[in-house]
Every structure is written in C-alpha cells, then in structure tokens.
Amino acid sequence: MKHLVNKILVLTLSGLLLSCVDLEEKPVGILAPESMFRSPKDVETAIFGAYGWIATERLYGRQFVSALLLRGDMADIGDRGTPAERQQVNDFNMDDNNNMVNQFWPVWYQVISASNAAIAGGESLKLTENEINPLIAEARFVRAFSYFHLVQVFGDIPYIDYFITDPGTVKDISKTPQAEIYQKIIADLEFAKQWLPDQQPKGVRSRPSKGTAASYLASVHLTLQDYPKAYAEAKYVIDNKTKFGYGLVPDFQDLFRAPQPGNLQEHIFAIDFLGLVSGDGGANDDIMPPMTGIRGADAPKSGWSVAVPSMAVYNTWDSRDYRKEVSIDDSARIGGVLQPYTVFANTKRPHIAKYARFTGRSNSEGRYSDQNYAAMRYAEVLLIAAEAAGEVNGATAEAIGYVNEVRARARNWAGRQTNFPANVAPGMSKADFINLVLEERRLELAFEYKRWYDIKRRKLGEQVFKGPNSLEPHPNFDPNRDYLMPIPRNELQINPNLNPQNPGY
Known part of the structure; x- marks a missing residue:
C-alpha cells in the first residue's frame, strides 16, 4: 500500500475532513457530504484519511499501542526516568488526567469521523449497491475496528455513527452501553464481510477484505464469549484461506523484518508506515x-x-x-x-x-520505520479457532490441529528444522487445553498488543499480577477498577452527560 501512503499524508496534513472530538467547540466533522463527495474517489480519499490517523504517533505509532503493551504482563517499564504517565499506566495507579489517554482518545474519534464522512459521502452519491457498497463497507470496517479498541479499553463510551454537520448535535451526547456498541460493531463487520472484495488490489493488507471482516467478527465474538460464532467465523477464514491469500509465512522472523511486502500472506490487516516520512500531528511517525x-x-x-x-x-x-x-x-x-x-x-x-x-x-533509533504492523494475522485466526472450538467441544483433534499448525511453523528456526515446540498430544482436559491455547497466544503474539485484551476478556488480572507465578507483579491491581481506563477528565468537564466516570477514578 506504499502508493497510498502519500495520499494519506496529504489528507492528514491538510485536515480537510477531520477535527478533534472536543465536544464543546471543536466539531467532530465540519463538512456536509454533498459539498465534498462527488465521486467514489472522494469516498476512497476519506477512507485513506482514516488510515492516516491510525498510522500516527498517537495511535499505532506509540501512545495507544504502548499503553496496551505496558498494561499487560509481558512488558514492564524499563527506564524509570520515562514520563510518569507511562509508569502510571503500567503500574495501575493512573488517574483520569493521564496524558497517554488524553492523547489517543480524541484521535480514535478522528478516525471514526473520517469513516462516518466516507459512509455519508458514499450514500449521498446515490449509486447502485455494487458501485458504492464496497467502499461503504471499507469505511464501516474501519469504524468497527476503532470502536472495538475503544470499547475494550473504556467500556461505555459515546457512540457516533453519523456525519456531523452541526456540532450542537453532539455537544450533549451521552455514553452508549458497551453491549449495544458491540452489536453495532458486529453489524458493521457483517456488512463489511458481505460487500468487501475477497482481496484488495495487489493483495494489499492495509485495506480490509472479506477475510479481514470475518477475522474481526471471530475476535469480537471471542471477546463476548460467544464461542460457536467465534468458531464459525474463524473456520470460514481458514476454509477460504486460498481465496483470501492467507497462510503462515515459513520464517517467523520475516513477520518483523521491515519493510514487509504489502501483500504478506500472514497479514490479515496491517498498519502501514512509510520509512523516513512524517508530517504534522505525528502523521506516519512510528x-x-x-x-x-x-x-x-x-x-x-x-x-x-x-x-x-x-x-x-x-x-x-x-x-x-x-x-x-x-x-x-x-x-x-x-x-x-x-x-x-x-x-x-x-x-x-x-x-x-x-x-x-x-x-x-529509519533514523538511527529506528524512528520513522518501514514497519507494516500486523493488527491481525493468520496465526491469530488459527488460535481463535482453537480456543473457540475447545470451548464448544473440548480438546478435539481439530482444535489441537490448529495449535499444532502454529507450532509447526515455530519449529522452523530460520530454515533449520527443530523439534520444539512439540505437537500438542491428544487427551487433554478442556480446561487444560484452553489454558494451553492462552499460553500459546501469549508467546506467539508476544508484544503485539494482544495480551492485555486476553487478560481482560478472561479476567486473569488477579492471577497474572498477584499470583505466585506472576511475570510482572502488581499487588495493587484492582479488578473493580483496572480492567477499564478512565474517560479523560476534560471530556467529562466539557460534557457532564458522559458521567459517571469509570469506577475507581
């Protein structure tokens, strides 16, 4: 998708479509769709603008993903001279004015604003479904992707699914219950699965396909503990992997060797950074x-x-x-x-x-890298299928087979075949198998911003932060508070309808 990044940067720098979600004076969106969208190309440009906001320092370039990384039990603060806001996220003593949260909260809503603009713009063109729905589906996927992160981190949040032409319509908006938000996420992803192509042009993975939407449906259902649906969606991706162009890369290192190909087969959805390029607002700054x-x-x-x-x-x-x-x-x-x-x-x-x-x-410290970060990769789909199948039917040969597929790749040590990790043997109890899959996720997806979500959805906090085998002890972890981050204080001051604050803050 390298040919698209320049367009993303131009839109990000120009700020034509997007502004902050400050609910007092700065509107979420400022243009009427009929004045901006005259062709499907304009809709595509708005979508690229949303991708541009994701590939910024405040989201996948640092603030958001490092908050997820530090919140889990696989990475701790190293240099304690780092700003206090990071230590607070890591140490479970953050307050409602944490600057990491203040940085990434509004940018997620900028992504959503761009997505809503693209959806409204596409609908305003009055084209046939076949002409415009694939682009609307792409915008709805990006919106679902954004809300899926926000709802997991914050719980009940403001849900905006329309293009803002009058800031007064959102200045007093209230929070939407997370159960309702999840249903809206699922609806967006199901629409995306219906209308997105099997593969994007040139097979790029920084734009979603049907397989991308199904993979995220599997992840959402897994999060909601609807294991039959999670299994069905993951199995759909696995059964259609050839059509979607998916598979495990033979050498695990190649997943983290920048610059990765734009169509790397294991990538299901990637956040694409362009080396040694940056812009205003932290654009493309990894x-x-x-x-x-x-x-x-x-x-x-x-x-x-x-x-x-x-x-x-x-x-x-x-x-x-x-x-x-x-x-x-x-x-x-x-x-x-x-x-x-x-x-x-x-x-x-x-x-x-x-x-x-x-x-x-990149520069001498690796900044402004050429990385394509995998937000979702095929190995994770295999492990979703294993976990969901295990929850439904126990440690069946099928469920074990998905784990063994991931382990088989891990035995390829840069072209030299080894015998570790061994295949999972049959005969495990359901509970032991689920624990094994979670451990496999911890290692396979280490440092890829997944572990905190696993701890949260499985309510493992007291075990992994307080238990005798804790990798990163935090005796002050409070399950009544720390599974959610606080709504930014300034948002509550601007709009009291967003109260109550999350418990404990």
Whole structure:
C-alpha cells in the first residue's frame, strides 16, 4: 500500500475532513457530504484519511499501542526516568488526567469521523449497491475496528455513527452501553464481510477484505464469549484461506523484518508506515522501535528502554523456541562490541526485538520505520479457532490441529528444522487445553498488543499480577477498577452527560 501512503499524508496534513472530538467547540466533522463527495474517489480519499490517523504517533505509532503493551504482563517499564504517565499506566495507579489517554482518545474519534464522512459521502452519491457498497463497507470496517479498541479499553463510551454537520448535535451526547456498541460493531463487520472484495488490489493488507471482516467478527465474538460464532467465523477464514491469500509465512522472523511486502500472506490487516516520512500531528511517525530499543546500543537497536520484558518473561520462555529468539534481544552491539544484557546502560534486562531489530528505512533509533504492523494475522485466526472450538467441544483433534499448525511453523528456526515446540498430544482436559491455547497466544503474539485484551476478556488480572507465578507483579491491581481506563477528565468537564466516570477514578 506504499502508493497510498502519500495520499494519506496529504489528507492528514491538510485536515480537510477531520477535527478533534472536543465536544464543546471543536466539531467532530465540519463538512456536509454533498459539498465534498462527488465521486467514489472522494469516498476512497476519506477512507485513506482514516488510515492516516491510525498510522500516527498517537495511535499505532506509540501512545495507544504502548499503553496496551505496558498494561499487560509481558512488558514492564524499563527506564524509570520515562514520563510518569507511562509508569502510571503500567503500574495501575493512573488517574483520569493521564496524558497517554488524553492523547489517543480524541484521535480514535478522528478516525471514526473520517469513516462516518466516507459512509455519508458514499450514500449521498446515490449509486447502485455494487458501485458504492464496497467502499461503504471499507469505511464501516474501519469504524468497527476503532470502536472495538475503544470499547475494550473504556467500556461505555459515546457512540457516533453519523456525519456531523452541526456540532450542537453532539455537544450533549451521552455514553452508549458497551453491549449495544458491540452489536453495532458486529453489524458493521457483517456488512463489511458481505460487500468487501475477497482481496484488495495487489493483495494489499492495509485495506480490509472479506477475510479481514470475518477475522474481526471471530475476535469480537471471542471477546463476548460467544464461542460457536467465534468458531464459525474463524473456520470460514481458514476454509477460504486460498481465496483470501492467507497462510503462515515459513520464517517467523520475516513477520518483523521491515519493510514487509504489502501483500504478506500472514497479514490479515496491517498498519502501514512509510520509512523516513512524517508530517504534522505525528502523521506516519512510528516511535515503537525506540520505545522498545536498547538505550546506548548501536543503531538500529538504539532506543529508550521504555517498554522492556521482566526477567521472569525472559527466564520462563524456553530458549529452544525460535519465537523467543525473534521476539527478544539479550545482547547488542555497543560501541561496535557485542555485549550481553547485563551491561546494558540503565535497564539490564533483555529487550523486545520485534520492532527494533529490522526497522527498514529509519533514523538511527529506528524512528520513522518501514514497519507494516500486523493488527491481525493468520496465526491469530488459527488460535481463535482453537480456543473457540475447545470451548464448544473440548480438546478435539481439530482444535489441537490448529495449535499444532502454529507450532509447526515455530519449529522452523530460520530454515533449520527443530523439534520444539512439540505437537500438542491428544487427551487433554478442556480446561487444560484452553489454558494451553492462552499460553500459546501469549508467546506467539508476544508484544503485539494482544495480551492485555486476553487478560481482560478472561479476567486473569488477579492471577497474572498477584499470583505466585506472576511475570510482572502488581499487588495493587484492582479488578473493580483496572480492567477499564478512565474517560479523560476534560471530556467529562466539557460534557457532564458522559458521567459517571469509570469506577475507581
């Protein structure tokens, strides 16, 4: 999708369609669709604008995804000199004025604003369904993708599904219950599954297809613990993988070797950054390599040691697992000399390698990288199918087979076949199998911003933060408060109808 990024940046910089979701003076959208949308190309441009907001420093470039990363139990704060807002998210002592939340909350609504603009613009053209519905479906997918993140992080939130022409219509908006939001997300994804193409032009993965929509339906249903529907959607993707162009890449490292091909077969939905390009508002600014990189190391691994695995994460991960080799750096060149983690500058622990090891075109700290970040990949669909099938029928041969497919790829150590991890043997209890799948997700998807959502949906917080085998102990974790983040204080001050604040803040 590299040819699209320039268009995204132009729209992001111009600000023609989007503004903040400040519900007092700054409208969510400021243009009437009939004055802006004259052709399907205009609708497509609005959609590209939404992608542009996702690929910014405030969302997938740093703020939002690092909040998810720190909230889980796979990455802890490394350098404690990092701003307090990050430590508060990590340590479960944030308040309702946390600046990370203040940064990413409004930008998600900018993405939604662009999506709503595209939907309204497409409908205003009065074209046939076959002409315009694929683009409307793409915009509805992006809207669903945005709300799926927001509802998991905040619970009840304002739900806006129309193009704003009069700011007065939203200045007093109230929150929508999360159960209702999930149903709206599902409706958007089902429309997207119906009308999106099997593959986008040139097979790019930074735009959704039918398989993308079905994969996210599977994830939503899994989150809602509707396991039969989660299984059905995941099985649909698996059964149609050839039509959609999906599969596991043979070498796990190639998933994190920038620049990745725009049509990488394992990517189901990717956030595409363009190396050494940036713009106003943090456009295309990927800062996750330096956030996870090693302070004082030689380029490109040099970084700030902000999000760093605990020693327990490193020590409990079997070193025979190639995924550990790809995911973690336990040595680095410093001043041209290969050094172990025990002599790293200020955080003497192994560091995350997935983003800082191969950044493509970037600056000396890996910033402005060439990464295509997988928001969803085929391995996750296999593990969704395994978990959902296991919940429905237990550890069947089919459910075990999905896990074994993921493990078989992990045995390919850069072209050398190994015997670890071994296939899952039959005969497991249902409970043991579900725990195994969750553990497989923890390792396969390590540092990919999934772990916090797994902890939340399975209510594992007290186990993983307070239990005897905790990888990252946080004795102050409070399940009555910490499964949700706070609504930003300034939003409540602007619009008291958004009260009550989430519990405990």
